[in-house]
Structures are given as structure tokens and as C-alpha cells.
Amino acid sequence: MSLTWSHEYFDQKYDDAYADWLSYVSRNFPTQEEDYIVPAVWFGRPGFRNNFEEIFFPAGGGGKAEDRDIPPYVAELFLDAPPQFSGEEVVPTHFPLKEWRQLVDGPNSPLKNSLVEQVIVGRPVPADSVIYRGTELEIQELAYSDDEADEIPVIVGIIDEGLAFANERFRNGPTDTRVEFAWLQGGRSVSGGVYGFNRGFELTKWDRTIEGKTVPGIDSLLKLCRKGDLVDEDLFYALAGVADFGRLHHKAAAWRVSHGTHVMDLAAGYDMGEDKKKRHIISVQLPSAIVAETSGLGLETELVNAVGYIFHRAYAIRKRYGYDKVPPIVINFSSGIRAGPHDGSSSIEQYLDRILNYWRDNHSQVQFVLPAGNSFQARSHACFSFNNPSVPPGQSIDKVDWHVPPDDRTSSYIELWLPQDLCPEESKKISVTICAPSSTVSSCELVADRNNPGQASIALRESEVDEGLVCKAYFQQRSDSKRTHNNRDEESKMRGRYLIALVPTSFHSSKAALAGAGVWSISVKYTGVEALELHGWIHWDDAPISYSRFGRQSFFEDPHYRKFSDSGEYQEVDHELSAIRRTGTISAIATGNEVRVVGGYRISDGRIATYSSADFKGHEDLPNYLAPSETSKTNLGLIAAGSRSGSAVPLNGTSVAAPQITRLIADLMACGEDDDAIVDLLRDKAVKDDIDIEHSGRRRTPPGTTPKLSKERKGAGRLKLPESRPSNSLRGDFGT
Structure with a gap:
């Protein structure tokens, strides 16, 4: 075997390093699918969107996207943009592999266009998720009477994988879901598609009529699968297309434990006996092929799509229930990326900052919650x-x-x-x-x-x-x-x-x-x-x-790196001559200005979780605060919903700390607190709770053996939060 290094040509101005690398990898290390699409998100300079058709589809005509000669390979909502996106030069695409290669390798490649600033390319996903163009939603109005619920309506957006949304924790009753919209980004495309996005499929709470046919909504499917007072959830997911065993990829909702269900329960799960009809849920399930791509490449594309979907469908919720304005929104994205500039300057972070500010200034309240990351001891x-x-x-x-x-x-x-x-x-x-x-x-x-x-x-x-x-x-x-x-x-x-x-x-x-x-x-x-x-x-x-x-x-x-201290605990302080740093491990998409970032701590003794990531050395801005992510040294994680109703499983990580803050923010929004007040209340509560935890006398370690909380990891402090799942049996009497 002969290995040789050499310099090679690379057009630094127009080509993208990841796109170049993935082009080689996709040819020589293919996925299980024979046919697939390549998701990407394009960040442009001023004029990019207005010239998008000329750059990508020079044979297209004029008018709206759906009327032009453009295949459904574009999230059209971003082209014929409503006000919240009209100032953004951002467009997600999803071309089949053959067309993608012709596009980027051709003489008129968009990569070489001066209006293109950056493209982020994801891993391939199944081609059958892009077949049908989305048809416009028909909204049925259904206004609540004033006495049904006193609290202000709130929309909780969940972006995750493995969302078992038929679980009773997300229902008002056996056949009355709180999930207004569920988009499976990597699902098999069906007639009617997903309006504005043209990928995967979506389910709505109510029935829809598409091309003269009635498409059952979530409530109708729940009624169809009801057996007495219970719902056959396996049948529900099979009929809904969520657990589609005719496809190769992972079916997370079919497993006993699913990350997204656990997170959604912590953020928006309640017993059916509680009156939470105005705690609406919009769920976006990430493509399993993207989740299985362990590097996190491609998450940016799905995140841009998901945030756009939640904002657009929030308008539909307003119309459906006759609200005076769009309800406050809190979005939880319990995922992250390790590599990036880590200074808030990445394209996705700046996009989130702009879109959140625009929504807040022109529509309604919005908060976006992210985990700090689990890389403190990862040597990454x-x-x-x-x-x-x-x-x-x-x-x-x-x-x-x-x-x-x-x-x-x-x-x-x-x-x-x-x-x-x-x-x-x-x-x-x-x-x-x-x-x-x-x-x-x-x-x-x-x-x-x-x-x-x-x-x-x-x-x-x-x-x-x-x-x-x-x-x-x-x-x-x-x-x-x-x-x-x-x-x-x-x-x-x-x-x-x-x-x-x-x-x-x-x-x-x-x-x-x-x-x-x-x-x-x-x-x-x-x-x-x-x-x-x-x-x-x-x-x-x-x-x-x-x-x-x-x-x-x-x-x-590194020879200077020490994993454990002399006491046998994980070492938490870096050696001055070691290249490996535990600081600076915060998630690479969590350094923007408009997101709330959450680390984790252990309830039993108040220690920061060994994995909870840190800001750079000497900095104390991130994470913003800490929430429980471990029960004790022996009882790892927090208990929340498994995939099926009545089940409960423990999971740990800052991914389970973040949704507890999402839940708290939703409660504050429901009480009428505005965004500035919420930020102040969370900070003040973290400072006060941290003092209480420090002096609570709950520590089980000898004095002087517990390391001081470093400023790079604690933010404003540790929040004391109630158990989000105090009961697993309160179903109440719902009749028939």
C-alpha cells in the first residue's frame, strides 16, 4: 500500500469544502437507498431570492412558484415568501441525486454564482419523500368559548426525532389531540404533499379534503384505532405512515424509547385529566437519515425548514381557533453541532437571530431553546x-x-x-x-x-x-x-x-x-x-x-491531558500545556444572541453534569442557566414518557434539561409575561435558586470535595424545577 500526499486545486471563492467532500463520499460510500435526494440550504446575498429561478431553473416561467415550470425540489414558502421571510435571502432545496450532480458540476453551477454566499449540504434522504407538490391548507375555524380555559393560548414547537405524538401525554382525551400539526420531514410523500415545503408528509388535527378525497386527521385516526378507553397506538402509527416498515430507514417511534417523545413530554406533556386545551403543539420530526448521519451535517437545512414550518402553521392555528393574534411560540430543538465558529457568526445562528427578532417585532412572542451540548469530557x-x-x-x-x-x-x-x-x-x-x-x-x-x-x-x-x-x-x-x-x-x-x-x-x-x-x-x-x-x-x-x-x-x-483527578472523579480543569480543552465545547449553533441555552446538573448534590458543555475560558455568557439532567449518581437521567402511553423511561443529557426550560417559558407566556420579562424572570430565578441549592444541605459528599461551579459552565445558576411527570395514571372520565 502506497500513500502519497499532494496539493490539489480547490476554488476557495466559489466551491464549498463540505460539498466537494460529500460529492466523493456519496459516490463511493453510498447509503442503502438506490435513489435519494440531497437536502441543502442556500444562504444568498441581496437579490438571491429574486433571481433564484434564473440561477437554478433557467427554463422556468414567471408567476408564483407552483405556477412556474419548477419541479417540487424547493421549499417554495421561502420563494413566494410571507412577510416573516420576505427579507431573508435563504432558500432550502432538496434535489434528486442525479439532478443535484448536474446542478453543482455543470458549467452554470449555482456554487459559482456571485449571489450565493454559502450552501450547507446534508446527507442524502430517501427520494420517495419528494414526489408531490404541497396543496394549500384549508382551515376550519373552531373558536373556544371564553370559559373553556382561562390561560392564554401558547404554541409549543418541537423539532426532534422519534416523535410518538399519539401518546396520551399529548391528548386532551382518548381521541382529542393537542398536536395541531405533525410534519415528518423524511416521510414518504403522499398526495397533497406539505404546503410550502414539498417534502415528506404532514398530519393535521382535523380532516382535510385533497383532490376530492377526505384525508383523515389525527383525531379521526385516533377514533379509528380506539379500543374501549384506549388507543391501539401501533395501529395508529401504521395507518398514519409514521412506522412505515416498507422503507429501509430507522423507525424511532416504533421503539420503546424515543428521544423526541421523551423531550416532547418534558416540554409539553400533561395528564389527560388536566385542562391544557390551549397548549397547542406543532411537531417536526427530523429525517432518520439525517439523524443517523452522526456528524450532524444537514441539520441546518432541516432546522431552517422546521422553524419556517412552525411559524407558518402558527397562522393556521390562529385562524382555526379564532384567536385575535398569533399565540406566543416557544420552540425546543434538543440537538446540536460540535464544529463551527462558536462566536454567533455562523449562517444558521445569524438567520435564527434575524427571524426571531422579526417575528417578535411584527407578530407575537417567541423564544427558542437549545441544549448546551454534552461534550465537556468528549475530548472534541x-x-x-x-x-x-x-x-x-x-x-x-x-x-x-x-x-x-x-x-x-x-x-x-x-x-x-x-x-x-x-x-x-x-x-x-x-x-x-x-x-x-x-x-x-x-x-x-x-x-x-x-x-x-x-x-x-x-x-x-x-x-x-x-x-x-x-x-x-x-x-x-x-x-x-x-x-x-x-x-x-x-x-x-x-x-x-x-x-x-x-x-x-x-x-x-x-x-x-x-x-x-x-x-x-x-x-x-x-x-x-x-x-x-x-x-x-x-x-x-x-x-x-x-x-x-x-x-x-x-x-x-495529548500527553498532558488527564481524564481523572487524584480523587477518582472526572477532572474538570485543563492542564495549561494541554491542547485539549474542556472549555469552549458549547454547541456550535448555540452562540447566537436570541436563543436560550441550557446546561445540566445533578439533582442529588447540585453538581454540574459531567458532560454539560462549557463556554470559552474566562467567559460566563453560556449556557444561560442549568436545569436538572440527572437524578443522582446512581439514578441516571430524568424520567419522562416512553413511546407508548403509560410507559416511562429515563434519559439524560442537556437535551432533557432544555425542554424543562421550554415548559417553564410556556407557563410564563400563558400567564401573560412578555419576552423581556421572561428573560429577566428566568435569570432572577436562576440566581435565587442557585443560592438555595448551595445552602440546602442536600450535598452527600464531604465538605471541600465538591468542586466549585465554574463560571464557564453555570451561567446565571441552577434552576429548581418541579417534576414534569408527577403522575402516570390520572386519565379522568371522558365518557364516549
Whole structure:
């Protein structure tokens, strides 16, 4: 086996490193599906949306999207946009693989269009989720009488996977759901489609008429599946198409434990005997193919679609129930991404900030809740440091090892980010080299030069194999999207990013070369004299709950890193000479200004959960606060709903801390508190509760053995919250 490094051409200005890499991977390491689509979200410069048809479909006509000669490969809501999206140059697409390759590899590729700022490409999903164009919703009005519920109506949006929404925790009665809309983004497309988005299928609470046929809603399906006072939920999911065993991909709602159901219960689950008719739910189930893609690539596309869907369907809820205005909305997205700029400047973070502010200023209240992440002990963050006064003179932190495990059937990724506002000349003083396992020869240097496409990437290839690419590293300047809505015509600031990508270390049916498992060495050289730090993150690569294992998590190694302290507990403080950092592990989509970010702590002794991620060293902005994510050292996680009614299961992680804050925010909205008051109330409560927890006397460890809560992890403090599931049997009397 002969491995050779070389420089390769890469158009830094117009091409996208991830798109280039995924093009190779999709050809040589295909999914189980023979036919699939490629989801992507396009972020454009001013004029992008108005010229979208010319850029993507030059043969199309004029008029509305559905009247033009455009296939249903576009989320049309973003083209013929209602007011909340009219100022955004963002359009999600979902092209079949053949059309996608023709699009991006052709001479008129949108990637090379000057109006395209960035494209984020996801992993392929089944092609049968894009067949039918969505037909416009017909809303039936149904106004409540004033005495049915005193509280203000609130919409809880849940974006997750494995949403078993027929569970009784989301019903007012046996056949009366609180789920107004359920969109399965990766579901098999059916007649009528999903209006505005043209992907998957949706279920509504009420029946609809499509092309002269009655399509049963959730309530009608519940009645059809009712057996006495209970509902046959397995039959419901089969009839609804949620558990479709005619398709290859994972059916999370068919398992005993599903992440999304657990999260939705913590955020919006109630016993049927409680009067919560005005606590409406809009659920968006992520495609299982995207969830199974362990790196998190593609989540941005689904998130943009999901937020747009929740806002658009919120109008329908207003019309259906005759509300004077759109009810307040709180959205929970218990997922995240590890790699990114981590400074609030990513395209998705800036998009969320703008769209949330616009909605808040022009429509109704809205809050968006995210988990902090579970990467504190994951060894997924490294910091290369040069000329740093805190490091002994003459020493630099310029190397880290990357441990890549065997039997990994997915690509592995590292992103290295240069400092903000680094001038081009200073950037050229930085270079990266890579050394493969069992090799004594490092790669050629990849210099951080944004104007040298001939040497903008380096590749490791196996010469004896036709498709011999093993590793590729790219340098590219990424746009800093941190700019206001009114000055978008100003030149974007740019920030340098290295992407290092490896092919799988194992694959069942590929003739392409595989990456070697073991230790890959990453070295950074800086010839300047200024103090400088580069931060790098490994993408997540572990199997989600109940999913088959395809990826295996890689991690950084360093001789100075200590996993455990002398007492046997997890070490929580970084060594000054170690490249591996526990700080700076906050989720890469959680550093925007308009989101609420939640970490986790253990109820029994008040300690921060060992995995709960941290802000950068010396920073104390994120997470905003902590909520329970563990019961005790021996009783892991929190108990909430399993997939079927009456079941309860424990799950842990900051993903279960976040929905408790979502629930609290919904309660505050229902009491009439506005957005500013909610932010203040949450902060004040966190400060007060944290003092109570500190002096509650509940600690079970000897004095002096519990580490002090670090400011990079605690935010405003720990919130004391009531159990969201005090009962599992209160069903009440609902008659027939």
C-alpha cells in the first residue's frame, strides 16, 4: 500500500469544502437507498431570492412558484415568501441525486454564482419523500368559548426525532389531540404533499379534503384505532405512515424509547385529566437519515425548514381557533453541532437571530431553546496556542493527536478556525500538516492563503486504488454573517477555516480506499510574533439512541491531558500545556444572541453534569442557566414518557434539561409575561435558586470535595424545577 500526499486545486471563492467532500463520499460510500435526494440550504446575498429561478431553473416561467415550470425540489414558502421571510435571502432545496450532480458540476453551477454566499449540504434522504407538490391548507375555524380555559393560548414547537405524538401525554382525551400539526420531514410523500415545503408528509388535527378525497386527521385516526378507553397506538402509527416498515430507514417511534417523545413530554406533556386545551403543539420530526448521519451535517437545512414550518402553521392555528393574534411560540430543538465558529457568526445562528427578532417585532412572542451540548469530557475541542504569556516562555501548543477508531463506517471531520479579523498577510504565516497512522512522513504544508486555489487543499491518496482518496484538508475563508438586516450590502468579514475530512475506516461494500484507524497527528506552524490561538473541533460521530451503530466517535489525545483527578472523579480543569480543552465545547449553533441555552446538573448534590458543555475560558455568557439532567449518581437521567402511553423511561443529557426550560417559558407566556420579562424572570430565578441549592444541605459528599461551579459552565445558576411527570395514571372520565 502506497500513500502519497499532494496539493490539489480547490476554488476557495466559489466551491464549498463540505460539498466537494460529500460529492466523493456519496459516490463511493453510498447509503442503502438506490435513489435519494440531497437536502441543502442556500444562504444568498441581496437579490438571491429574486433571481433564484434564473440561477437554478433557467427554463422556468414567471408567476408564483407552483405556477412556474419548477419541479417540487424547493421549499417554495421561502420563494413566494410571507412577510416573516420576505427579507431573508435563504432558500432550502432538496434535489434528486442525479439532478443535484448536474446542478453543482455543470458549467452554470449555482456554487459559482456571485449571489450565493454559502450552501450547507446534508446527507442524502430517501427520494420517495419528494414526489408531490404541497396543496394549500384549508382551515376550519373552531373558536373556544371564553370559559373553556382561562390561560392564554401558547404554541409549543418541537423539532426532534422519534416523535410518538399519539401518546396520551399529548391528548386532551382518548381521541382529542393537542398536536395541531405533525410534519415528518423524511416521510414518504403522499398526495397533497406539505404546503410550502414539498417534502415528506404532514398530519393535521382535523380532516382535510385533497383532490376530492377526505384525508383523515389525527383525531379521526385516533377514533379509528380506539379500543374501549384506549388507543391501539401501533395501529395508529401504521395507518398514519409514521412506522412505515416498507422503507429501509430507522423507525424511532416504533421503539420503546424515543428521544423526541421523551423531550416532547418534558416540554409539553400533561395528564389527560388536566385542562391544557390551549397548549397547542406543532411537531417536526427530523429525517432518520439525517439523524443517523452522526456528524450532524444537514441539520441546518432541516432546522431552517422546521422553524419556517412552525411559524407558518402558527397562522393556521390562529385562524382555526379564532384567536385575535398569533399565540406566543416557544420552540425546543434538543440537538446540536460540535464544529463551527462558536462566536454567533455562523449562517444558521445569524438567520435564527434575524427571524426571531422579526417575528417578535411584527407578530407575537417567541423564544427558542437549545441544549448546551454534552461534550465537556468528549475530548472534541483543541486549542493551538502561540506566543501566549500564560504558557512558559519558548513553548507553544502546536500539535495534537487525533485518535480515529476502527469499524467507523462514516466520515470523520475536524474544523480548525483562525481568529477573527486576522489580516491576509498574517494568515499566510499559518500552516497545517497531517501525519497518518504508522507513517513517518507528514503531509505537505497547507498554508492559510485565501487567494491560492492551486494549493488550497492537500489530499492523501492510495496509488494502487482507482478511488484512492483517504484524507483531504481544505483551507477556505468563510463569510462572517454577523451583520444587521439593514447593512447586508456591506462587504462580509471573512474568517479562515480548515476542514480535515477522513473516509470511513470500514465499509461493507466499497472498492474505494479506506482510512487507517489509529492516531493521526495534526500540527500547526505559525511564524508570526503576535499572540495567536486556533481552535479546532471534532464533529460528533456516535450513534443516536436506538439507532444502529455506523459511526464511532474519534477524539483528541495529548500527553498532558488527564481524564481523572487524584480523587477518582472526572477532572474538570485543563492542564495549561494541554491542547485539549474542556472549555469552549458549547454547541456550535448555540452562540447566537436570541436563543436560550441550557446546561445540566445533578439533582442529588447540585453538581454540574459531567458532560454539560462549557463556554470559552474566562467567559460566563453560556449556557444561560442549568436545569436538572440527572437524578443522582446512581439514578441516571430524568424520567419522562416512553413511546407508548403509560410507559416511562429515563434519559439524560442537556437535551432533557432544555425542554424543562421550554415548559417553564410556556407557563410564563400563558400567564401573560412578555419576552423581556421572561428573560429577566428566568435569570432572577436562576440566581435565587442557585443560592438555595448551595445552602440546602442536600450535598452527600464531604465538605471541600465538591468542586466549585465554574463560571464557564453555570451561567446565571441552577434552576429548581418541579417534576414534569408527577403522575402516570390520572386519565379522568371522558365518557364516549
